[in-house]
Amino acid sequence: MDRRIKKNQTAIMNALIQLMTEKDFEKITINEIAERADVNRGTIYSHYADKYDLMDKCLEAQLQQLIESCSVVVDETESNPSKSSLLRTLELLEENALFYKTLLRNKALLSFRNQLQDMINKQIKAQFLENNLTLDELSKDISVQFLSSAAVGVIEWWFTHSNPCTAKEITEKLWSLLDTNLQMIRSQA
Amino acid sequence: MDRRIKKNQTAIMNALIQLMTEKDFEKITINEIAERADVNRGTIYSHYADKYDLMDKCLEAQLQQLIESCSVVVDETESNPSKSSLLRTLELLEENALFYKTLLRNKALLSFRNQLQDMINKQIKAQFLENNLTLDELSKDISVQFLSSAAVGVIEWWFTHSNPCTAKEITEKLWSLLDTNLQMIRSQA
DNA sequence: CCGGTTTTGTTGGTTTTTCAACAGATGACT
DNA sequence: AGTCATCTGTTGAAAAACCAACAAAACCGG
Secondary structure, eight states, X not given: OOHXXXXXXXXXXXXXXXXXXXXXXXXXXXXXXXXHHTOOXXXXXXXXXXXXXXXXXXXXXXXXXXXXXXXXXXXXXXXXXXXXXHXXXXXXXXXXXXXXXXXXXXXXXXXXXXXXXXXXXXXXXXXXXXXXXXXXXXXXHHHHHHHHHHHHHHHHHHHHSSOSSOHHHHHHHHHHHHHHHHHHHHHHO | OOHHHHHHHHXXXXXXXXXXXXXXXXXXXXXXXXXXXXXXXHHHHHHOSSHHHHHHHHHHHHHHHHHHHHHOOOOTTOSOHHHHHHHHHHHHHHHTHHHHHHHHXXXXXXXXXXXXXXXXXXXXXXXXHHTTOOOOHHHHHHHHHHHHHHHHHHHHHHXXXXXXXXXXXXXXXXXHHHHHHHHHHHHHO
16 A cells, blocks of 8 residues: 555544544544644545544554454464463553543444454464363363353453553453463363 | 655654664665655655755754754743753753764764854843843853853763763753852842 | 534645656675 | 675656635534
8 A cells, every 4th residue: 555545544543543532523523633643634535535434444443453463473482472462452452442432332342342252262262272172062162152251241341441450450360260261171171 | 834745854854863873874775764764765865865965954953953942932931941941952962862972973063062052142141131130241241151151061061971861960950050150140240 | 593613525736755667886795 | 706686866657645725514602
């Protein structure tokens, strides 16, 4: 993609996110966004139909980033890749918490929840494989579903309640819960 | 000025400054600068003849910024405007110390020194006016020259010796020296 | 509800940037 | 000395962003 487009789009989206943490979405004007992004107003219209379209694309891009943070393993030498990508995801959530909260409240909450659960599902499945668990298919599926639901629920709780703790703390606690469960399942297999 | 030009120029200059703190100027290529600035290589050539021209313009712009930081009073309610603009200037110097050191060593050192002394001269004169000192013209001029030379000398010493202390500290000490001198002069007037 | 101000979305002409391609220079390595 | 890779500076055409201007819509205070 042309670097001009890329740079302007991120500038515009960041401007919107920033403004959304400051005031109500409906009160935000295209003019403000253009000004904040240091971009001509026309440029915004060349990329997005209107405020709402911009919002959609913005949310989409953010979710994509979140998904990637969850699935991509940055550092192979990491002591615990799954845990650190979980932490990275929660830190991203934490970073733009206000933005996500205002957006996820209305729309996309379900799709987001599903995507998140999907990712966590995969991570947990990967953990199962790594540990060479000799479980029958059914027990494994149930356990995976059990743990991923639990995890998503905790994340949702952490996220909707205003900052009960930091991303690092919640990751630690959540991870130890998941870990002890894995240990249990392993010992029973 | 067209916002595209402004944005690209600052990106290019910042890229150069950043690179100069990392490696020798001669080892820096236009390609690297373009990459770091996230700008097409051709764009650099559309603004600057070559690396050296870019360097010149860059230094010029930085000095301008420094001069402005020294003369502009940001906050009228500041308890001590002159002192805080001195601090701001030294902080700017501190921020890009590596860049300035490499540049000022060779060229522009004298012009920079003169400009800096000019500014400090003005600030000190302003202090004299503020304090309503009833001195004859000659005594005043001498005192101003005395104090500004002293100040510039201290700043130069601070800057060329590698970080003997922070901008904040040197500002405090330098200011108290200047202040006691002012007091003295005032009491004698 | 009216008049003034702001915002919106669109247009057209201009400027800037981008990209890819080029030939020549430079420099490192054998 | 020769080869290879990289860097330089330049070109031209295409894409994008700029700006100013516009009419219509939305908003707001009196």
